[in-house]
Amino acid sequence: MPIITKISVQKKNQNRYNIFLDNVYAFAVDEDVLIKYHLTKGKELSDHDLTRIQHEDEIRKAYHSAVQFLSYRMRSALEISAHLKKKEWPDPIIDVVLQELTSQKYIDDLEFAKAYVRTYANSGKKGPLVLKRELEQKGITEQKINEALTEYNKEKQVMDAIQLGNKYAAQNKKLSERMLKQKLEHSLSIKGFPPDIVQSAMGAIDYEKDEETEWEALKTEAEKAKRRNKKYSGYEYRQRMQQALFRKGFTMGLINRFLEEDDL
Secondary structure (H helix, E strand, C coil): CEEEEEEECCCCCCEEEEECCCEEEEEEEEHHCCCCCCCCCCCCCHHHHHHHHHHHHHHHHHHHHHHHHHCCCCCHHHHHHHHHHCCCHHHHHHHHHHHHHHHHHCCCCCHHHHHHHHHHHHHHHCCCHHHHHHHHHHCCCHHHHHHHHHHHHHHHHHHHHHHHHHHCCCCCCCCCCCHHHHHHHHHHHCCCCHHHHHHHHHHHCCCCCCHHHCCCCCCCCHHHEEEEEHCCCCCHHHHHHHHHHHCCCCCCHHHHHHHHHHCC
16 A cells, blocks of 8 residues: 655645655645544555545535635525536535535525625615515525515615605606606516505605696607607697607696697
């Protein structure tokens, strides 16, 4: 059987050691493997020993890759598994690494989900339905997601929806009141706020317009519609203008007022 004749620390990684068998470099191992298998100068190694040592070292390398990946932020078990698969580690090694990280509390999908929800609840930019979908994509179970979402109570959801809604309304002042309301509801829904939260928020969002403001918004849209329909006249022109402005959310009363004044 080959004998360990020399052990040296690697220059670029002080936690890895070069192993020489019968005065010839054979392989390198992690410090944990060195200690676990009592690798010392003069020790004889059978083929079985070599297979076990090298397999264990593969696990250590995958483990350190996962820990480095975790150093940037918390990760779900699925994210770490995907990272290791991308590095082409086989499933049996990935399973061992995930078990070890879980036992050491480096992986905790519930705590990960709670932290994820708290982060976005504090930012106020995503509603619970979006957060739920994103956590599902990260491999979190429904039970853990539901528990994590208790970190984002309904009162905070309504407040965030109101803030986002007012910002959207301020950026889209030229829309008709009806169109603005529709787009507000759609926008909040897309951001992940459930229907009951959206409706609660709409009552506090400043989107309603007085008649004069609505009239000014209609005139802006009407001028655009006039340019698009300038080749038409008479009944067809009037009908096209009515349809275009109605689609923008304006009432027929205001639309007809504009068309009557435009004829003068």
